[in-house]
Each structure stands twice: as C-alpha cells, then as structure tokens.
Amino acid sequence: MVELTRRSSLPPEIAGWDLGAGESQVLAHALVSDNEAVLDDFEARQCARALGVPVTGTLGVILRAKKSGLIPAARPLLEELLRRGLYLSKDLVEQSLREVGE
DSSP: OHHHHHHHTSOHHHHTTOOOHHHHHHHHHHHHHTOOEEOOOHHHHHHHHHHTOOEEOHHHHHHHHHHTTSSSOSHHHHHHHHHTTOOOOHHHHHHHHHHTTO
C-alpha cells in the first residue's frame, strides 16, 4: 500500500516509466527543483533525457570530486565500486581516469 502511495505522488511522466522507487524519487526531485539527477540505471537515464533533466552517473560524480580536489585519487574508489558490482566498461574507466591525470 505504501508503494502505491509513493507512486501516486510521482509526476505521471515519471510514474509511467515504472522505475524503481529510488530512481523515481531522484527524478521527481530533479524535475521540480531544476537540478541534475545522479543516476546509473539505463532506463532512469533514458527517462531523464526524455524529460530534459540533466543527468550524471557515479563515474561523473567521482571525476568531478577528483577535478575539484575533494578526493586525492579516483582510481581506488572506482576499483572498489567495480569490485562491489558497479558495471562500467574498462575502456570508459581508463579513458575517464586519463582525463583526470591518473
């Protein structure tokens, strides 16, 4: 019953995508606050693009943190996330790390 209540409070243009609760809430917040959404899920990213919501993923957040000096290195974080099941292609990871000097 709680799930139905949450879904019914979502904008219909998001609820119609039948995404997970977390992705739906991130998108709803980004849509009403005019902020970027942080999403890794493919369908959620497609929904964001369809709604004109700017989107970045975990990789983008880590690269920004490295570029802004918030973390000393991106590679250890990415390697740990990959070990824990985040999927990113090896080529994308290596290209991204080169962009931040690693």
